[in-house]
Amino acid sequence: MATLASLVDLSDRLAATAGRLEKRRLVAEYLKMLAPEDVPIATLFLTGRAFPPSDPRTLNVRSLPAAPSAPGEPPLTLVDVAMAFAEVAEASGAGARRAREARLAALAARATPGEHALVDRIIAGELRTGVSDGLVLESIAQAAGADLALVRRAALFLGDLSAVAPLALTGGAAALAGVAPRLFVPLLPMLAEIGTGFEDVLSAHGGASALEYKYDGARIQLHA
Known part of the structure; x- marks a missing residue:
């Protein structure tokens, strides 16, 4: 385990690297x-998340x-941290606050200063490494040797x-191509692409x- x-x-290393291509590599x-x-787990943490975007669980702690x-x-392993996050988020009922505090204290006791700082940044939702979701998506494609369009399509669905x-790294292009929309799983926002002409669009x-028709206007907010 990592x-x-x-x-x-x-x-x-990511924080000390300016170039996007090197970060992706x-x-x-x-x-x-x-x-x-x-x-x-690594993918989540690299994007500054404790849980997936559609996961309703929250940590409700600052650090x-x-x-x-x-x-x-x-x-500490990545799995250790993920399990601790899950236990903290799922604690409920009488004594839940004490259980959360004890679990976080146990995690902190095993962490080096660098690990402590990283976990704090994940909890805050900001890793501050200059790595965006888009860069992680490109990195997945590069790691799997898969077409970026296929990875984007799978991420959309x-x-x-x-x-x-994990789908890309273990199943490759075939697994990515097999991804389809699922009931009750919201699609990611779809951004329009610029067309080169009416013929291509049609x-x-x-x-x-x-x-x-598209009507252009202005949206303003007034403070009195």
């Missing part, structure tokens, strides 16, 4: 070396408590990069197109 320290190292190489069970690293503890990444629609 250690949290490996993600700390990657995050440090670093993320792709990292994803390729992971075991299958670590891929979705890990301050705690010295416990000597002799085994290194699944709405979750942490589901796309042919892309398969011969059936609908047109409507």
Whole structure:
């Protein structure tokens, strides 16, 4: 299983790297070396998320408590952190607050200063490495050796990069091509693309197109 320290190292290198292509290469190489069970967790954490966008769970905490690293503890893994996040989010009923605090304290006690800082940034939802969802998507395509359009299509239908990444890395183009819209799974927002001419646009629609007038205006907010 991948250690949290490996993600700390990657995050440090990403933060120190200005070029988009090099960032993409670093993320792709990292994803390729992971075991299958670590891929979705790493993808989530790289995008500054504790849970997938469609997951209703929330941590409801601001950061890990301050705690010295416990000597002799085994290194934290990505799975350890994901399990801790799940336990914190799912704690409910009498004693839930105390249970959450105890779980976070146990996690903090095993974390090095660098790991502590990284977990804090994941909790805050901002890794500050200059890595966007779009760059992670490109990195998935590079790591899997798959066409970027196929990866984008799968991301559109699944709405979750942490589901796309293991699919691409284990199943390749065939698995990505088999992704289809699912009931109760919202599609990602679809942005329009610029067409080169009416002929191209009409042919892309398969011969059936609908047109409507577009009215431009201004949306303003007044403060009195």
